[in-house]
Amino acid sequence: MSQSREAEVIAGLVAKARAAQTIADGYDQAGADRLVAAAAWAIMEPVRNRALAELAVRDTGLGNVPDKIQKNHRKTLGLIRDLSGAKSVGVIADDAALGVTEIARPAGVVGAITPSTNPGATPANMIINAMKGRNAIILAPSPKGYSTAALLLSYVHEEFDRIGAPRDLVQLLPAPVNKALTNELLQQVDLVVATGSQANIKAAYSSGTPAFGVGAGNVSVIVHRSADLAAAAERIVRSKTFDNATSCSSENSVVIEAAVYQPMFAALAAQGCVLLSGDEKAQLQAALFPAGKLSGDLTAKTAGDIALAAGLARAANARVLMVEESGVGPEFPFSGEKLSPVLTVYRADGFDAAAAQVAAIYSHQGAGHSVGLHAAPEAADALALQLGLTLPVARVIVNQAHCIATGGSFDNGLPFSLSMGCGTWGGNSFSENLGYRHFLNITRIARPIAPRNASADALLSAYLAETGRNGAAFSLKP
Structure with a gap:
């Protein structure tokens, strides 16, 4: 044409x-x-x-x-x-x-x-x-x-x-x-x-x-040492396996505090996750990222199908394939979005280190989208506020199955949507759903109202006093 x-x-x-x-x-x-x-x-x-x-x-x-x-x-x-x-x-x-x-x-x-x-x-x-x-x-x-x-x-x-x-x-x-x-x-x-x-x-x-x-998805979720690990694992796996992880809101990385690293692995294993060895990780990488790019043939397939395609017969019944990682960037393809039931696991020495790890991941891919947090209710509010104040994310999802919650859910207050704005962090013009x-x-009609005059002295006096100019005078010349 x-x-x-x-x-x-x-x-x-x-x-x-x-x-x-x-x-x-x-x-x-x-x-x-x-x-x-x-x-x-x-x-x-x-x-x-x-x-x-x-x-x-x-x-x-x-x-x-x-x-x-x-x-x-x-x-x-x-x-x-x-x-x-x-x-x-x-x-x-x-x-x-x-x-x-x-x-x-x-x-x-x-x-x-x-x-x-x-x-x-x-x-x-x-x-x-x-x-x-x-x-x-x-x-x-x-x-x-x-x-x-x-x-x-x-x-x-x-x-x-x-x-x-x-x-x-x-x-x-x-x-x-x-x-x-x-x-x-x-x-x-x-x-x-x-x-x-x-x-x-x-x-x-x-x-x-x-x-x-x-913006691009590449969601990370943090597991705090106070989290209910069984509940967190269930939510993560429920989200990661929903529609074979077609959602941009599916978890791609889980950052676990060192204090609960091994117990969280046990909780994830109880949900059907299989942790791959170093050699198996290399096999999966070769199958999932041929020539360094995500395979369209394995996108949004079941974990079992992906395992068989990679020659990992022992993981044929897995619900999620897990790989441990420490690096971030193009040379570490598991640090990016996978659009499949493959979960990258990072270990962090404390919550601040976990947040820093997420920031590093988002500097590679996923900035602006959202971050997940699993923590005890009494700790979650302060931790979520810290993430919201410091990470380049438009949404902080607390103690929920991430891909189900991010686009609105009947048990949270976000509006239902399948398109999530990621703000300037993600190269977008908006940051809400x-x-x-x-x-x-929107057309606005503006009518005259009683004047709402402003005083420069009242509005700027604190600043002028702070900067040593208390005697500054204001005047308007015709």
């Missing part, structure tokens, strides 16, 4: 999206919420959910069907819970004291890049957030995830037909999706939201279009 042809194709999609979005712009809050419910039911209806999960695993080769079913349902249910009652149409806030009224307006036409790791749940999440703001959205899925996105789109359109909503509010790039077509989409839409490879994120941010993109407000423009 020539460049002019690609531009023409995208222009056609965008034109249809704008026409549909003009209709949606006239919807009231109930109409926007009806769009949300329709898009949610498109993936949550049990028969459809299973069909999407089965197709995703078949065509991407990533993850497993039961966990994808759970993810599709749970992430969507949590999102619509968060959106229930939220104002996204018309006046959404009115501060009489400040004389400021806020009005929600659509962003317009959204271009959404979605990954192969979550080819159903992530597009659904983006569609629902876009619909909450009465936007139109055009999906640019990964090639492997295209079939799942296409099936999801058919379900969304079926639901839109039931409520009389325009189908063109949600569209999909034509197959085969390629970089040139996707890049042209980024040029013509009003807003870009991108989840997936860092190459896609870079393309989004360099497109010249306002963009929200996420992507949500419906990122899909809105």
